[in-house]
Amino acid sequence: MSFGFPLGLLALVAVPAVVAAYFLRRKQPPRLVSALFLWRTPNQRAEAGPRFERFSREASLALETLALIAAALFLADARCGEAASRTHVLVVVDGSLSMLATTGGRTAADAARDAVAALVRDEGASVVTVIESGPRPRLLAGPQLDVARATAALEAWRPAQPAHDPTPALALAKELSTVPKQRVHFITDGPVGELALPPEVQGRSVGARLENVAFLSAQRRDEAGVATVTVRVAGFMDAPRSVPVRFSAQGLPEQAQQVALTPGATALVRVGMKTAGLIEVTLPDDALVEDGRLRLQPSPPPTLEVSMVPTLDPSAQTTISRALLVMGEVTFVEKDAHLSIGPPSSVARVRVGATGPLQSFVGPFFAQKTHPLLDDVQLGGVVWTAGVNPPGQPLLSAGGVVLMSEADDGVVHLNLEVSRSNVQRSVAWPVLWGNVVRRARASREGFPRRLVHVGEDVPVVTSPGASWALEGPEGASRPVLGVGALTVPPLSPPGAWHLRRDGKRVDTLEVLALDAHESDLTTRGAWSVDAAKTDALATLSGDRPRAWAWAALVLALMLADFWLTARRRS
Amino acid sequence: MHTDAPADLAMVERASAGLSLRLPRVPHRGRLGDARAASVGSSMELHDFRTYHPGDDLRHVDWNAVARTGELVVRVRQDEVSPRVEVVLDATASMAVSAEKSARAKEVALWVCELARHGGCEPVLLIAGREVQRVPGAAARAALSQLRADGREPFDAALARLPPFQACGLRVVVSDFFVEAAPGALAERFARHAAGCALLQVVDAEDLDPSGGGGARLTDAETGEVLERLLTPDVLQAYRERCSAHVSAWQAAARRVSASWTQVPAAEPLTVLARRELSALVEAS
Incomplete structure (x- = not known):
């Protein structure tokens, strides 16, 4: 049994008063009788002396006392069994990558789990809310989850967030607190620096100062069948040290480079490997293993396939092909191309040509300079001959004529009569087609970049008419909503993430556990801060309706007493 | 609280003057007489x-x-x-719940003794109280003047300490007969070896019709047992019914042993009682 308002039990002081009143009421002048047995009812038994049993049979006293006790319990908001009030403990655990740092065979995350368990035990908590701090705070358990389930959720927790400010998580904890000024326990692995914690926060570090060698960045560039891998290694330690950096790929012998590191310094390592497959780069295992292992996916294929619709004006075909060939990594195909170019009447993605009465312009040209297709396109000295206005949003115009537009479905209209214009001979021409090609490359399905750091937003391109999802390294699936070039929030945990279209794998992204701040374990260690306001525990009685059963019991007992005494009076 | 008031024993002699005890019309046993x-x-x-x-x-x-x-x-x-007359007096505390009751019981007992003496009988007073006494008729007045009805046990228990009743011409029992024991057995004992038996129930007005009003801590005069009751009309009515049933049971028991049953209201003076309730015992000398 628990009490939402224990002061209500003060009403119990009235019980002795009732009993005393009962005594006074019952203390009648004695009457000597000749035959007491004639006064007894059949179920009554006279007893000498003021024994307790004498009062127990007094139904009125019993009812009044019980009613008073029930009233006190009602005032005290007594709860029994499942309805008993629950003690709520709010915990924010640091979700940063450094919580995986190992010392003595145990990670800081394990220590955090133990700390939460001890906290729950010490506070006598029955429900727990656990929040993982991160760039976006995440609710690990709760709100107000029972201890067993919260503990299970914590067991499955694996911190993998980049360096971040815990304030959003602490603010979320404050939002989830059940009473004002409820204490929030913050468990991290080191000092939080100059950060001003809210007064309700009680912080504690479970980490330790450790030496660590880590990758700070990684790049892979695939050209002509050769992958060039560039990694930056940093040593967070007190003394100079030499560590080997190993590169391995399937079917190739492992390469290793010894790197001499001085405290606080970094070293750049670059190797070339003739492979188009996965490359693994590793450092010797140390305190934080995660930042010493890299899996580098090959870069997206740079080659763009372009097709020309045969009905396109031959002069236009010639000048466009010349511009595209200059760029390289562009191949012409008959069909199923990434970029199709055709006349205005075609279904190509880029439609070139002018229809209707032609009109030539030497300027001034009005262009949406911020549009990626017109980036760095200079039209000075250009003669542009155009026909009737094409559909879509104007991107470039001269007078009342739209020279270039983009439809809602992304189709680009180039209102240009090549044979009567000189734009194809200007510098703007290759720049314009370069923008077109770059945009076409960026709009290919999949990941434009296959290597991202932890905590970094992930660009992804999807197409309509299919269901898209991201599958994480632990098998968790996250749907991708939207179509086109999207940016999804940072993916966690680090590892290989697969993009699936209707369940079929389309592309793979590697989230690298690289964060210089998280790898620097020399800044970790003991730290604690007490809550400035110590309204420690919150019982959840306040947010639940009162136990009106007690009030009903009081009413029933009083009615029974009234009935009993009224019957006697009658 | 006992209200054992001295009886007006001098008045008893006046009340019995010129009267004698009416004996049953059956052969008697006794000394030559x-x-x-x-x-x-x-x-x-x-x-x-x-x-x-x-x-x-x-x-x-x-x-x-x-x-x-x-x-x-x-x-x-x-x-x-010369017939023997045994007068058995209940001297338990219940006979002293009121001054009238105590005095009237003693007066009636002495009055019967006097009547017996006037009729040439040989009265013997048997007192069953805290102590049991066997008093010859001549010494009855002196004994009664000193008697305190303070027996702390029921009348039937006090009777058990009396010596066995002897054969006699008439046995008169003066009591309130408020005992829980079965009336039949007691009545048979009273009537055994007696040519005649008279049971005189001396009762106080509160015994028969108690007053109510609020609660009461009822204390048994003999055992000291306590019973707290609200003396509501229902409770009083229930008492009256039980008391009436108790008296009826004694009357029936008396009839079965050919004993007479007389209820003697303690509130009435002996002179009045001698003319009314107790007149059946009186015979002009």
């Missing part, structure tokens, strides 16, 4: 004739009958005795 006894004796009253048996007193041979019949015929004469 004036009343016809159940035994064959030497009084002048002819009881029967029978043939002579060796050892009979030759003085009792009816020679006239011998002359007429030629057989030895003996006159059998009835014995003449």
